[in-house]
Amino acid sequence: MAERYLDCLGEACPVPLMKTQKxxxxxxxxxxxxxxxxxxxxxxxxxxxxxxxxxxxxxxxVGEGEWEVIxxx
Amino acid sequence: xxxxxxxxxxxxxxKTEWSYYTGAVxxxxxxxxxxxxxxxxxASGPFFTWFGKFVGLFGIDTDSWAIYNGSLGGYKFFGNQAxxxxxxxxxxxxxxxxxxxxxxxxxxxxxxxxxxxxIGGLCxxxxxxxxxxxxxxxxxxxxxxxxxxxxxxxxxxFVGATVxxxxxxxxxxxxxxxxxxxxxxxxxxxxxxxxxxxxxLGVVLTVVVLIVSFAVAPSxxxxxxxxxxxxxxxxxxxxxxxxxxxxxxDPGLTGETKLTxxxxxxxxxxxxxYFGIHASxxxxxxxxxxxxxxxxxxLSLVLGSFVFGIGAVLAGGCASGTFVRMGEGxxxxxxxxxxxxxxxxxxEVFNLATAGTFFKAGAPVYLPQAFGGLMxxxxxxxxxxxxxxxxxxxxxxxxxxxxxxxxx
Numbered sequence: 153m154a155e156r157y158l159d160c161l162g163e164a165c166p167v168p169l170m171k172t173q174k175x176x177x178x179x180x181x182x183x184x185x186x187x188x189x190x191x192x193x194x195x196x197x198x199x200x201x202x203x204x205x206x207x208x209x210x211x212x213x214v215g216e217g218e219w220e221v222i223x224x225x
Numbered sequence: 226x227x228x229x230x231x232x233x234x235x236x237x238x239x240k241t242e243w244s245y246y247t248g249a250v251x252x253x254x255x256x257x258x259x260x261x262x263x264x265x266x267x268a269s270g271p272f273f274t275w276f277g278k279f280v281g282l283f284g285i286d287t288d289s290w291a292i293y294n295g296s297l298g299g300y301k302f303f304g305n306q307a308x309x310x311x312x313x314x315x316x317x318x319x320x321x322x323x324x325x326x327x328x329x330x331x332x333x334x335x336x337x338x339x340x341x342x343x344i345g346g347l348c349x350x351x352x353x354x355x356x357x358x359x360x361x362x363x364x365x366x367x368x369x370x371x372x373x374x375x376x377x378x379x380x381x382x383f384v385g386a387t388v389x390x391x392x393x394x395x396x397x398x399x400x401x402x403x404x405x406x407x408x409x410x411x412x413x414x415x416x417x418x419x420x421x422x423x424x425x426l427g428v429v430l431t432v433v434v435l436i437v438s439f440a441v442a443p444s445x446x447x448x449x450x451x452x453x454x455x456x457x458x459x460x461x462x463x464x465x466x467x468x469x470x471x472x473x474x475d476p477g478l479t480g481e482t483k484l485t486x487x488x489x490x491x492x493x494x495x496x497x498x499y500f501g502i503h504a505s506x507x508x509x510x511x512x513x514x515x516x517x518x519x520x521x522x523x524l525s526l527v528l529g530s531f532v533f534g535i536g537a538v539l540a541g542g543c544a545s546g547t548f549v550r551m552g553e554g555x556x557x558x559x560x561x562x563x564x565x566x567x568x569x570x571x572x573e574v575f576n577l578a579t580a581g582t583f584f585k586a587g588a589p590v591y592l593p594q595a596f597g598g599l600m601x602x603x604x605x606x607x608x609x610x611x612x613x614x615x616x617x618x619x620x621x622x623x624x625x626x627x628x629x630x631x632x633x
Contacts, residue, residue, distance in 0.1 A: 156403060157403055157404070157405045158401070158402075158403060159402040159403065159404060159405065159406060161334065162331060162332050162333060162334035162335075162338075163334060163338075164338075164541030164542075164550075164555065164557060165468070165471060165541060166390075166471070166474060166475055166478050166479050167393070167398055167399065169475075169479045169481070170398070170478060170479060171398075171401060173479060173628075174401075175401070177631070177632075181632070186405075188405070190329065190331055191555075192242075192322070192327065192463065192466060192553055193471070196242055196466045197466070197471075197475075197479075197481060197483075197484075200481070201479065201481055204625055205625055205628060205629070206629070214408070215329075215408070215411075215416075216326055216327055216328065216419055216420070216423060217329040217331075217553075225632075
């Protein structure tokens with residue numbers, strides 16, 4: 153059960169989602185990826201995509217306009 | 226995993242993001258209100274004017290340049306619909322962000338983002354100017370009015386976005402970092418205080434907008450209405466995370482089509498509403514149609530929409546998207562904004578240079594004329610949009626299945 157952090161702060165759509173998809177490819181089932189995001193569109197489309205892929209998703213608002221999207225593969 | 230928090234009343238009213246479909250319906254209604262009250266919604270026009278006005282500040286007589294030809298002198302901000310809706314988009318998004326306590330300065334992380342904003346901005350400005358419109362004027366306000374130019378724009382902006390996506394992936398993607406940045410840990414009290422400041426600023430800004438609107442009303446009677454629609458569009462686009470660019474960018478890059486389908490619904494709904502307007506204006510059999518409405522279908526449109534598609538993907542948003550993101554505090558979009566304006570001036574140079582050549586050879590095509598009446602045009606257009614919606618849905622399901630298969 154590894155946990156990995158992916159820094160997408162300051163990045164615009166669709167880069168955070170592209171990076172998240174790529175990162176998850178190299179991870180095992182049960183691993184957790186924490187994606188740091190401050191793009192308001194990405195805080196919707198990253199969790200949306202992960203949910204439609206069947207992963208467990210939790211969003212934590214860590215600051216004003218800044219989120220950590222926690223994805224369990 | 227953390228426990229799911231229940232949304233409070235404040236969250237529901239001002240914070241929780243709306244669905245893409247909610248955004249689609251509200252944007253359609255607001256855009257139609259604007260069309261009925263003042264004129265069809267456009268977003269890219271003011272960039273060109275502002276470029277001339279800005280350069281003019283340095284004592285250069287831009288108004289006498291061939292590309293402006295004396296058009297700058299009579300320009301008044303509160304007399305120009307697109308200028309007001311564009312700033313409305315920015316302010317509306319800013320208000321939405323502040324009321325949700327989600328505003329921050331979104332800094333540039335890597336030089337590649339600056340390069341993408343410069344090239345993307347130039348491409349968008351140039352493309353929108355030679356195509357005669359952006360995602361809004363060339364597509365969202367044009368396709369539902371049964372202009373073939375809107376469909377041609379859609380096709381080639383999609384091709385351009387595919388090329389732009391390839392460029393983004395290979396040249397402009399910032400390197401991957403797995404290091405968690407050190408952040409200041411704030412106490413619950415400090416965080417609450419920061420939230421309250423943002424919400425208060427949002428309320429103050431709303432009041433300021435109201436005061437300005439009514440202050441200019443005596444000289445510009447339509448200004449308050451236009452400003453309200455602009456602010457409304459900015460608020461809705463921010464709150465629902467609506468993005469026209471993502472609709473044709475994401476299917477190829479990430480396999481996501483949720484926004485694609487929402488934009489298709491917005492186009493379909495607008496088509497039905499414009500059908501009513503055109504039917505009352507021209508008659509179902511087009512008996513009172515005097516000249517062909519819409520903009521010309523020509524090589525300039527094809528080239529422009531293609532270049533615009535590349536630019537919108539690189540810059541992280543089209544004309545309307547750029548204003549919304551500027552309101553949200555993205556530095557990258559401020560850079561794109563400046564180069565969008567430069568690109569627009571270059572585009573007009575191109576327009577003048579190619580006037581009368583094969584680039585501009587072509588006429589507007591109004592689909593109801595081609596299909597023999599408004600009713601058949603409505604049916605054909607809605608069927609094509611429905612087919613695109615189904616195709617988009619199928620594409621996303623296919624991509625999900627492919628990924629799941631890869632993961633074994």
